[in-house]
Amino acid sequence: MEYTVHKLSQIAGISTRTLRYYDELGILKPARINSSGYRIYGQAEVNRLQHILFYRELGLSLDKIKEILTASSFDGISALQEHHVKLLEKRGQLDILIKNVEKTIAQAEGRITMSDKEKFEGFKQKMIDENEAKYGKEIREKYGEEAVNQSNAKVKGMTPEQYDEVTRLSEQVMETLYAAFQTGDPSGELAQKAAELHRQWLCYFWDSYSKEAHAGLGQMYVDDPRFTAYYDEKQPGAAAFLRDAILIYTGMQK
Amino acid sequence: MEYTVHKLSQIAGISTRTLRYYDELGILKPARINSSGYRIYGQAEVNRLQHILFYRELGLSLDKIKEILTASSFDGISALQEHHVKLLEKRGQLDILIKNVEKTIAQAEGRITMSDKEKFEGFKQKMIDENEAKYGKEIREKYGEEAVNQSNAKVKGMTPEQYDEVTRLSEQVMETLYAAFQTGDPSGELAQKAAELHRQWLCYFWDSYSKEAHAGLGQMYVDDPRFTAYYDEKQPGAAAFLRDAILIYTGMQK
DNA sequence: CATAAACCTTAACGCAGCGTCAATGTAAAG
DNA sequence: CTTTACATTGACGCTGCGTTAAGGTTTATG
Known part of the structure; x- marks a missing residue:
């Protein structure tokens, strides 16, 4: 695909000004300029913009981004893996x-005590900045390429079709679950569909399926x-609702 | 405690320039100025800085922060709860x-296909900004105050001592688990300690404990x-290791 | 007791990363 | 053939500080 500034800005969620600025800086130059002086971007530029x-x-x-991207040693895939780690x-x-x-709320309500230092934990971007030196070198040396990617082991063993399917399924489970939650009925059609989708999703990771499990x-x-928080993030109570739906789906409870 | 600019900047992880700038803007004024013209900050200012x-x-x-903080309707605790949601x-x-x-890596390796649009998912801060209107109003109206806090329900029912203990315990589980993982032996002393700590942690959420559960x-x-990823994030294989340790601990497997 | 180190002050300039006009040209649709 | 929606190159402006300058104060140490 080829894109003009406007189209590219649309799909990337940035402004056209930003694209022109990046061109001016030499950080992202268009693939070519057409006869009217328009900037035209191609596939390589899309990928570069993502980086x-x-x-x-x-x-x-x-400045640093330019430096990194224009370095002869730049490699797209290892850069992506570094992004992942970071x-x-x-x-x-x-x-x-x-x-x-969460702790601050508890403290404000008088349930716990908290030092002033603790009140600023997690804000420090310093740690991230300081790691810039390490970033992509020490880490990889320390754990090795494989260890870094090991958490994706199960996903890695999948075919492209399986990967697509499992991603789609997990999104569907969430969507259906939230829709079902609105109905308030774990035995209803939507809720049972959510449970069924959840079962399908599980089967991509389990060797054998059992109702009990x-x-x-x-x-x-x-x-x-922690898991309750995962499901309840968008809709409090969703985790318990999913459990009830699964209980009914598996016939473990009427 | 009372702090000078330097001390406050230290614990908050920001620069003294920033503190003076915030003073200049009227966004964070010191509690008082001492005889030498030094800025002195107190407890209220520490909390305000955190906000x-x-x-x-x-x-x-x-500018907006100033507007929010100086509004007469500003309430610390509900602000903290809004921070939490956001x-x-x-x-x-x-x-x-x-x-x-992760998907981009898979695509670069030719394992899946990916549209250009997908390559920019997750960058958009727009969604967050757009939600500012809803933020703290619609959500609370829809589900009610209690529902929003429901995910913390268990934690909320705790005494300060219990809250401290459960936080400390979960950290200890992680630490002990990672240390045990280094030994490679799920029946070893460290691993069994991790399982024991995990049991203690669970008992803060479970009404009754059973080995089987x-x-x-x-x-x-x-x-x-997803949960495997949670434990494996720092040390791949840690989740399976914990399972093995628990199986031995509960006597379900030698 | 002096003096160096480590704080504090105000004032002023500088800079990145764009947003936002202005003035103008081009493409596509009705 | 005009309107609308794009595109172009300037140029100025803004936020949130970093940084330096020119000086006072406090504390530690020889």
């Missing part, structure tokens, strides 16, 4: 911040508060 | 970005890939 946005998300300056780190920081605000997993969604 | 940093983290301009949303966005990079939960940590 730019990842780096920007991680707080790098445009994004997980960033999520770790966010988790700390979330714990922070399925029902057990549903119970765990309620038993473990 | 400022939360809002800044969520992308608000200093931070969870932000983590959702981050999760999308992480999925994005505990062992079942351990199995679920491996069955559900």
Whole structure:
């Protein structure tokens, strides 16, 4: 596909000004200029822009991004793997911040005490910035390429079709679950469909399916508060609702 | 405690320049000025700064932050609860970005196909900004105050001591688990301690404990890939290791 | 007791990463 | 053939500080 500034800005969610600025800086030049002087971007530029946005998300300056991208040693795939590592780190920081605000609420309500230092845990971007030196070198040396990707092991063993299907399924489970939750009836059609989709999704990871194990997993969604938070994030009570739907679906409870 | 600019900047992880700038803007004024003209901050200012940093983290301009904080209707606790909601949303966005990079890697390796649009999923901060209107109003109206806090329901029912204990315990589980993982022996002393800590942690959420349920939960940590990722994030294989340790601990397997 | 180190102050300029006009040209649709 | 929706190159403006300058204060140490 070929894109003009406007089209590319649309799909990337940025402004046309930004694209022209990146051109001006030499960080993202269009593939060619047409007869009217319009910037035309191709596939390579789309991918390059994605890299730019990842780096920007991680707080790098445009200067550094240019430096990295124009380096002869730049390799797309290993860069993506570095993005992955850094994004997980960033999520770790966010988790700390979330714990922070939870604790602060508890403290404001007089349920716990909290030091002033604790009140600022999770804000520090310093850690991320300092890691820039390490970033992509030390980490990989320390754990090796394979270990870094090991968490994707199950996904990696899949065919493209399976991968697509499992992604689609997990999204469908969520969508259906939330829609079903609105009805309030775990034995209803929507809720049972959610349970069925959940079963299909599970079968991509389980060697053999059993009703008991399925029902057990549903119970765990309620038993473990971290998992409850996962499902309840968008709709509180969704985890318990899913468990009830699964219990009915598996016939373990009427 | 009372702090000078330097001390406060240290514990908050920001620069002294920033503190003076916030003073200049009238967004965070010191509690008093001492005889030498030094800025002295007190407890109220520490809390206010924390609010400022939360809002800044969520992308608000200093102008808006000032507006919010100086409004007569400002309430600390409900602001904290709004921070909580927004931070969870932000983590959702981050999760999308992480999925994005994982898919992009798979695509680069030729395992799946991916549209150009998909390559920019998760970058959009627009969604967050657009939600600002809803933020804290619609959500609370729809589900009611209690429902919003329902995910914390279990935690809320705890005494300060219990809350502290459960937080400490979950950290200990992780630490002990990772240390045990290094030994490679799920029947070893460290691994069994991790299982014991895990049991203690569970008992804060379960009404009654049974070996079978505990062992079942351990199995679920491996069955559900999302949960596996939770434990495997720092050390791949940790989830399966914990399951094995629990199986031995509960006597369900030698 | 002096003096160096480590703080504090205000004032002013500088910079990145765009947003936002302005003035103008081009493509596609009715 | 005109309107509408694009495109172009400037150029100025803004936010949120970093940084330096030119100086006062406090504390530790020889």
